[in-house]
Amino acid sequence: MLRPLRAMFQPQDCPDLMVGIGCLDDAAVYRLDSERALIFTTDFFTPVVDDPYDYGAIAAANALSDVYAMGGAPLLALNLAAFPARLPAEILGQVLMGMADMVKQAGAVVAGGHTIQDEEPKVGLCVAGMVHPDKLLTKGGVQPGDQLVLTKPLGTGLITTAAKMDLADREDVDEAIQWMRRLNRAAGKTAADLDLRGGTDVTGFGLLGHAWEMAEASRVTLKVFFEAVPFMNGVVRYADQGLFPGGTASNYTAYSKRIHFAEYLNEDQKMLLFDAQTSGGLLLAVPQEKMGEFSNMMEFHGEKCWIIGEAVGREAGIQVI
Amino acid sequence: MNQTPESLLVDARGLSCPQPAILTRQAISQAAGRVLEILVDAIAQRDNVIRVAVKEGWSAVPEETADGRIRIRLTK
Structure with missing residues (x-):
């Protein structure tokens, strides 16, 4: 599905993009300078459990995980939410609280977000994190003997x-x-x-x-x-x-x-x-x-x-x- | 589920996993000597149905139907 996009964004045009659609991993990584690289990722899904708070907490832990899976630490997160108008607003409030508690536990901050109306709920986060460019954890880093x-x-x-x-x-x-x-x-x-x-x-x-x-x-x-x-x-x-x-x-x-x-x-x-x-x-x-x-x-x-x-x-x- | 004297048809088209597998297990428990025919419309569902049937000691033969769906014939 991403193949046509690869032709549009050639590696030589974005030399600081360390991990992108040319070499998919858990998150995109962009080199800012010799000491810092930005990790950028998003994930959202439909409810996996009944309790709204748990649903939010799980969605957040899942989205934050992509930053950890690249060897980094999360800095800030944006809420993504699609929610049916027929459900009471308190339910969405509990979902967002579950997400926020996990972001806080991760040492990061919720800095905003966006909600739309949709028949089936979907929530998740967009997360930015930081890693040293020489310390990436990637799918391609396994050595025989590990x-x-x-x-x-x-x-x-x-x-x-x-x-x-x-x-x-x-x-x-x-x-x-x-x-x-x-x-x-x-x-x-x-x-x-x-x-x-x-x-x-x-x-x-x-x-x-x-x-x-x-x-x-x-x-x-x-x-x-x-x-x-x-x-x-x-x-x-x-x-x-x-x-x-x-x-x-x-x-x-x-x-x-x-x-x-x-x-x-x-x-x-x-x-x-x-x-x-x-x-x-x-x-x-x-x-x-x-x-x-x-x-x-x-x-x-x-x-x-x-x-x-x-x-x-x-x-x-x-x-x- | 539609029934004929010699076979039991389970129409699991349009259902996602694990529903077809669960319906297959139910049908197996009610088979009473009959052949089972399970209709599904995707490969993952087909594989799940076959897995459940084989585990219960049945043999499974899948075939593609004219409309691109999958019919699985289960015999004990």
Whole structure:
């Protein structure tokens, strides 16, 4: 879809654009001077949960995540909202409050925004952040030998879909909401402090969709250990009931042929790795010699992380064992 | 769901995942020896239906219909 635009905006005409539509990543990056680069990103979506405050908080955490996934820190945000006239204004107020609280928690500021009327609600943020131009975290920065680390468990696609159909346990939904509301701030800061180079966040394309983007951009083979991948409570049961959302099914259809799965993995297990995530964790490539320090720093921040695989070779590919 | 003596038709066209898969599971539980035919209109839905059916021990054969939709024939 963006191909015609690439011809209009040639790299030589915008030499300070470090990441744009010519080399898509989690956000656009524009070099301001030798010390600073601007990270610029936006994301919005339809409701994933019932509670308006939670919906706003999740939408904000999700949008802010793109800045962390580029190795930066958010500076300011603009609200984007489409909202039906038939719903009371207080509901939108709660959504915006959820977003604002997360922006504040991220150490950034809400500086404005725009709301339009629409049948189905949609909210999100446009976020500007800052990073040192030499310290970008990109999909293309993975090196063979790096450990593959995930900072949130998988399953929000299955759980929110089960919840929409009234088939989910309340505790499972609450757990998923807590994970989705969690900022990737500590993970992003740890990645920046340790000078990591390879990373992205896990969202709509699922773990393996985003891992594939990294494998392709970095030209490495990623080996994923299924048993090491963390899942939220209830997820395996919802998978067994066939409650995978459309996004997960599309991911599977789009990517599964490019991925080499061990024969003992069943279809549900493969699908789980494609589950479309909302506000998922960071997927980071950590050089082996930094792994201990990475785990310690995450623990210090009160955050979890899981080593789910490693980069093993110089050919773009994914093996799941 | 329309019924004929020997087959059970589930029209899941226009439905997004996981609805077709859920309807397929329901139909399987009510099949009582009949063949099932599931109609869907996209590949992701097709794959989801086949996955659910195969897991329940059924065999699935998809075919494209004249109007570009997908008919999946499920047999035990």
